[in-house]
Amino acid sequence: MPDKVSLERKRIARAFGAQVVLTDPLxxxxxxxxxxxxxxxxxxxxxxxxxQYANPVNRLAHELGTGPEIWAQTGGRVTHFVAGVGxxxxxxxxxAALRPKRVRIVAVQPDDALHGIxxxxxxxxxxxxxxxxxxAADEHRVMGTDEAIAMTKRLAREEGIFSGVSGGAAVAAxxxxxxxxxxxxxxxxxxxxxxxxxxxxWE
Amino acid sequence: MSVTVxxxxxxxxxxxxxxxxxxxxxxxxxxxxxxxxxxPGFASRVLDERGAIRSYVNVYIGDEDARARGGxxxxxxxxxxxxxxxxxxxxx
Numbered sequence: 001m002p003d004k005v006s007l008e009r010k011r012i013a014r015a016f017g018a019q020v021v022l023t024d025p026l027x028x029x030x031x032x033x034x035x036x037x038x039x040x041x042x043x044x045x046x047x048x049x050x051x052q053y054a055n056p057v058n059r060l061a062h063e064l065g066t067g068p069e070i071w072a073q074t075g076g077r078v079t080h081f082v083a084g085v086g087x088x089x090x091x092x093x094x095x096a097a098l099r100p101k102r103v104r105i106v107a108v109q110p111d112d113a114l115h116g117i118x119x120x121x122x123x124x125x126x127x128x129x130x131x132x133x134x135x136a137a138d139e140h141r142v143m144g145t146d147e148a149i150a151m152t153k154r155l156a157r158e159e160g161i162f163s164g165v166s167g168g169a170a171v172a173a174x175x176x177x178x179x180x181x182x183x184x185x186x187x188x189x190x191x192x193x194x195x196x197x198x199x200x201x202w203e
Numbered sequence: 204m205s206v207t208v209x210x211x212x213x214x215x216x217x218x219x220x221x222x223x224x225x226x227x228x229x230x231x232x233x234x235x236x237x238x239x240x241x242x243p244g245f246a247s248r249v250l251d252e253r254g255a256i257r258s259y260v261n262v263y264i265g266d267e268d269a270r271a272r273g274g275x276x277x278x279x280x281x282x283x284x285x286x287x288x289x290x291x292x293x294x295x
Contacts, residue, residue: 004261004288025288026211026222113213114248114289116259125213145259165259199290200258200270 001032008195030127054130058089059096066090067097070186079183082106082174083190084120084143084166088132090188095136104183107137108173116145119166119191141176143169149201151175156193164191165201204281206234211289218242231262232275234285249287250275261288 001009003022013020021039023031033053040049052058070078081098083090085107095105110117113125121129134140145165152168155161163171167189174187196202210222218224219242228234232254239246251257254275262269263286269277279285 002288004263004290006290026209026286028211028213028289113216114211114260116257116290118290122213145257149258200256 002028006196007198012195033127052087052089053127055089056131058087059093059131062090062093063096064093066188067094070094071098071101074184074186076101077184078103078186080104080106080174080177080181080185081188082108082170082177082185083188084108084117084170084173085123085129085132086119086121086166086190088121088129090190092131092133092136094188099136099138104139104181105137106139106141106173106177107134108141108143108170110169111142111144117143117148117166117169118164118196120169139177141173143173145169147172152193152201155189161189162193163189164193164196166191167193204229204279206279206281206283206285208234208238208285208287210287213289214245214248214287217245217248229278230275231264231269231277231279231285234279235275259290261290262286263288 001020001022002025004025010020021035023035036049040047070081078098081094081103083094085091091105091107099105110120110122113122115122148165148169151172152163152165155163155168155171170187170189174185178185205225205227208224208226210218212222215222218238224238226234226237228237235246235249249257249260256262256269256274264272264277264279265283
C-alpha cells in the first residue's frame with residue numbers, strides 16, 4: 001500500500017498476518033498495484049495475485065449477490081441504482097443483474113484527479129480497471145470531495161450511519177438523482193468510517 | 204529559503220506537468236503562494252477557502268506531517284523537501 005496511508009489500514013493488514021510493503025506515496029494506489037503485479041510476476045510460486053480490478057468473480061459476486069438482494073428486498077420496486085466506481089465490480093455486477101429488469105444504473109466517480117473519496121477512481125487519470133465497461137451504466141456523474149465530506153458528516157449526525165467518504169459521495173449523488181427524477185433509488189455505501197478516525201476528517 | 208516540492212502526477216496538470224518544483228518561502232503557506240504565482244490555481248487544490256490544508260490532502264515537510272507542525276503556517280527549513288499527497292487509497 002502507498003506509504004502515508006492511514007494508520008488503521010496498516011494495522012488492519014498486519015492484524016491479518018500480512019507483511020506490509022509500502023510504495024511511493026506520490027504514485028498513490030496505482031503505484032501499489034504495479035508493485036503487487038511486479039512481485040506476483042517475479043515469484044508466481046510464492047504469491048497469488050487476486051487482482052480485484054480484473055477478477056471476474058468480483059463482478060459475479062454483485063451479479064449473483066448484491067443485485068438479486070436489492071431486487072428481493074425492494075419487492076422489485078427499485079427504479080435506480082447509484083454507486084461509485086472503484087474496481088467497478090459493484091456497478092458491473094449489479095448492472096448485469098438489474099438492468100434487464102429496467103433499473104437505471106448511475107455510476108459516480110470523483111470530479112478531480114486529486115480527490116479524497118477513498119476507494120473511488122478518477123477514471124481519466126487512474127489505471128483503468130479491466131472489469132470496467134462504461135456502457136454498463138445508463139448515466140455517469142461526478143462528485144466533489146467537499147460535498148462528499150459534508151454528506152458523510154450529515155449521515156453520521158442525522159442518520160446514525162458512520163460511513164467512509166465514499167458513502168457520503170454516493171448518497172450525495174443519489175440525492176442529486178432524486179432531485180431530478182422520481183423513483184425508488186437504492187444507493188450503496190461500501191465503507192465504514194472507523195478506518196478514518198486517525199485522519200483529519202473527524203478532527 | 205529554497206525548498207523542493209514534490210507532487211503526485213494527479214497534481215501535475217495544475218503545474219504545467221511539473222511534479223518536482225523549486226520554491227521559496229519561510230512557511231508552507233509562503234511556499235504555496237510562491238508556486239501559485241507561477242501556476243495560478245495551484246493553491247486552491249491544496250488549501251481550502253480559509254487557507255487551511257484541505258482535509259483530503261496530506262503535506263509532509265521532510266518526513267513530518269505538516270499538520271503536526273502548525274498546518275499551513277508551519278515553518279519550512281531551508282533545503283527541505285515538501286511532499287503533497289492525496290489522502291486516498293483502495294478500490295472496490
